[in-house]
Amino acid sequence: MTLSTGSRTKERILVVDDEQNARVALRQILGEEGFEIAEAADGEEALALLPGFAPAAVLADVRMPRMDGITLLKRAREQGSDAVFVMMTAFASVEAAVEAMRAGAENYLVKPLDVNAVLVVLDKALEKLRLQRDTQNLRERVRERFRFHSIVGDAPELQAVFDVVKRAAPTKATVLILGESGTGKELVAQALHEESPRAEKPFIKVNCAALSETLLESELFGHEKGAFTGAIGLKEGRFELADGGTLFLDEIGDIPPSLQIKLLRVLQQKEFERVGGTKTIKVDVRLLAATNRDLADLVKTGRFREDLYYRLNVVAVTLPPLRSRKGDVPSLVSHFIDLYSKAYGKEIKGLAPGTLNALLSHDWPGNVRELENVVERAVVLCKSTELTAEDLPPSLRGPRPRERAPGALIPGATLYEIEREAILRTLEMVGGSTSRAAEILGISVRKIQYRLKEYAAGAPEPGGDRGDGDAGLDGDEPDGR
Ligand SMILES: Nc1ncnc2c1ncn2[C@@H]1O[C@H](COP(=O)(O)OP(=O)(O)OP(=O)(O)O)[C@@H](O)[C@H]1O
Ligand SMILES: [Mg+2]
Incomplete structure (x- = not known):
């Protein structure tokens, strides 16, 4: 993974704003940091620039004539751009920024812009993009490694x-x-x-x-x-x-x-x-x-x-039988999602938080064939880009999963719960490979397999260790207020 500032010297940023002053200021700040900049005065102009310029990040104003920032974001995704979007908005239209986040923007900045905030937010967004691209590559490599024929x-x-x-x-x-x-x-x-x-x-x-x-x-x-x-x-x-x-x-x-x-x-x-x-x-x-x-x-x-x-x-x-190797459930699920999303021409990226838990808790009397059918059905029913518990047969849904961002767990959850969230989320991110998740989390594959069996069995959490809430989440995300 390249995190050095050197690697960003050539990174391209597209600045989209109808106010010329704002564009000039951003060009100067970002130019000094070594980014390559292109400018557009509205969404339509930006959209035309996207394919040729292929920026890593787009800094876009939300309110613009002709095409606004959110529409630009949606169109860019349709075009296949994976650039990270950071939205800019006047204080009065924070609601628009929230809408932008829902539409898939990585973050947003409130005007008037603070130079430091721009750089911090942009750096974080670019880092996320690198991770995403790395994960994509890894997923492909991991899949090859763990496939013996199609098993x-x-x-x-x-x-x-x-x-x-x-x-x-x-x-x-x-x-x-x-x-x-x-x-x-x-x-x-x-x-x-x-x-x-x-x-x-x-x-x-x-x-x-x-x-x-x-x-x-x-x-x-x-x-x-x-x-x-x-x-x-x-x-x-x-x-x-x-x-x-x-x-x-x-x-x-x-x-x-x-x-x-x-x-x-x-x-x-x-x-x-x-x-x-x-x-x-x-x-x-x-x-x-x-x-x-x-x-x-x-x-x-x-x-x-x-x-x-x-x-x-x-x-x-x-x-x-599958029930004795539930550690394989994540990679099997990911395999069948690939298979059936291709077969049904749907773009499904993975599982929504909490879904894996439901799949792990089931005993799979019909083994892999049953799991395959469940995933195929879910792919058919799925309305978004992630399979949710609602897409599973009722018998599998179990108690409603807790849909909380990992940050929301802290403080208030036990270390065991936090660890569980970390393991399940990481597995979801790496397409179910326990070895890759182990590498990221810095623990052994055996520990993950062991934990998955525990979660699958619905085992009570051992001991009463409470997390003390300092588990390293940086709090510099704008909170919209
Ligand atoms: N490890 C695995 N990886 C990927 N797919 C699998 C795996 N195991 C089973 N499957 C899939 O599950 C389904 C059932 O597998 P298969 O027909 O080989 O089972 P079987 O043991 O022969 O079952 P039966 O005794 O009912 O005939 C098939 O669609 C197969 O492709
Ligand atoms: Mg058979």
């Missing part, structure tokens, strides 16, 4: 899964993927294929729970013409289609006993016959299997063959 999450339990996947992928070993519904088993199967030397070959999937016994058999092994009523022509099975590639048997726990035997034979001898056929067919297939059922228990109760179980269970990975 999002940096909880240790999930990293352990990625580790096994990376080691097993290059081999031909059968991998059994376990975990509750919606935990990402299919994504893991895909990652195993894509990381393998077979990546360019077919990846064929069969859902063993979706078909009747007879259909499943001919789906897997194919059938000869006339093998059974309805078998009009010859049909190649999925094993043949997957030759050279990977076959993913989803919901393997639901495969009927008669097919369990046949499957075992293919696994052992790597050959089979089509239904109604006599010719032996040899294939080179890498097998992956997944189930959300307790396969070991099915073996115990005699519903799943033990020998097949051991054949499948060469390498096993178990995906952790």
Whole structure:
């Protein structure tokens, strides 16, 4: 981050005011500070200058003929300018300044201007812009770092899964993927294929729970013409289609006993016959299997063959349920916001304060799939650029979140509450990356993960430590009076 005064020597400021005297004075003050200045006499003139001059900051009067400062701000945003806006207003129209802040201005100055106030406010605004731009870049980099294929999450339990996947992928070993519904088993199967030397070959999937016994058999092994009523022509099975590639048997726990035997034979001898056929067919297939059922228990109760179980269970990975890794909720939410705001053509930047808390408090019985649906729904319903608690299903909203600026917490809140606000806000700012938030806050990732679990569990705050209100918020923001 560059905070040195040297970096601002080339920063551009656009001064917009209908009073020529004011423009001349500002040009002089800012010019001496090494800024590059352009002037405009009203909003329209300023708007025309924006694309070419591309200022970092705009100092704009609120009341101007033709186009006022607030309209200028709105138009500039529509044009895609990310310049910070500082509004200038006569004492009598402070209300207009408040309106400007609502419209997205960073700050405002009351006329007659005080030289020091101009420089302080401008410096702060520019610093904020740098941070925003840095965060944007970081977000993009962080996203790349924490994505294993399209699987999002940096909880240790999930990293352990990625580790096994990376080691097993290059081999031909059968991998059994376990975990509750919606935990990402299919994504893991895909990652195993894509990381393998077979990546360019077919990846064929069969859902063993979706078909009747007879259909499943001919789906897997194919059938000869006339093998059974309805078998009009010859049909190649999925094993043949997957030759050279990977076959993913989803919901393997639901495969009927008669097919369990046949499957075992293919696994052992790597050959089979089509239904109604006599010719032996040899294939080179890498097998992956997944189930959300307790396969070991099915073996115990005699519903799943033990020998097949051991054949499948060469390498096993178990995906952790979302409730045990709530530290991943922020980055998953951010991932799905990206995904669905693109899909629905909406510009959504993130979560409004308090929303993350509601998402953390939920237990997610449907795991990531449920979270994905909740975010998709919220993106569809969202009326602003941030998802709010109102966009969540009623069951998730819980008690009304406290919507207070961090400054408003102090004094009067406990240190624990302040820390919680700091952690949640920072996570919201960095797109949910716990490691980036840890870096900013100067604490460990483990502490953040631990705290998120605590907030998620609604754990009572430990101890009775009260904040003493000196936690470093500078009070030099104009208060409008
Ligand atoms: N870690 C993750 N990162 C991003 N998306 C995920 C993650 N885990 C799951 N998803 C998404 O959640 C949805 C459900 O995942 P998937 O289909 O892999 O679950 P599953 O474990 O196969 O569930 P089921 O047992 O119900 O078939 C998919 O849309 C998937 O893309
Ligand atoms: Mg699945």
